[in-house]
Amino acid sequence: MSLLKRYGICPAMLALFAMFGILAIDASQPASGKRAPFVAHLKAPTHHPKVDKPWRITITARSNSGKKLSGRVQYEFLYGGQVVSRNSNYKFKNGVFHDTLTWPKRSVGIDLTFRAVVTTKPGVVRLSYAVKVRR
Numbered sequence: 001m002s003l004l005k006r007y008g009i010c011p012a013m014l015a016l017f018a019m020f021g022i023l024a025i026d027a028s029q030p031a032s033g034k035r036a037p038f039v040a041h042l043k044a045p046t047h048h049p050k051v052d053k054p055w056r057i058t059i060t061a062r063s064n065s066g067k068k069l070s071g072r073v074q075y076e077f078l079y080g081g082q083v084v085s086r087n088s089n090y091k092f093k094n095g096v097f098h099d100t101l102t103w104p105k106r107s108v109g110i111d112l113t114f115r116a117v118v119t120t121k122p123g124v125v126r127l128s129y130a131v132k133v134r135r
Contacts, residue, residue: 051134073090
């Protein structure tokens with residue numbers, strides 16, 4: 001399923017993508033410099049996924065003491081530092097979440113930020129990952 005259909009990225013949003021540059025934001029740590037409410041990681045195979053090919057991600061979440069956490073993940077797609085699309089929440093258990101995304105042809109060559117918003121009982125952590133889709 002394409003990102004256009006799955007995540008509600010419409011052609012008008014992609015036109016905006018082509019007009020502006022990206023501001024990659026890593027919001028995994030609180031702005032105040034305080035320790036995050038839990039430890040989360042986003043793993044992806046590349047910052048340059050191929051169009052229409054599977055792009056498998058893994059997100060892990062553990063308490064600061066190392067306990068595996070359960071929670072929810074929401075995706076945000078940013079262009080120029082602004083959220084241009086979101087999708088619904090996915091549940092995960094035992095500290096691990098896997099998903100496979102497929103980037104559409106219209107996203108080729110556009111600097112984007114893929115952000116996973118991970119919510120657990122201890123709080124929220126945002127994991128940002130710069131992406132530029134290639135053919």
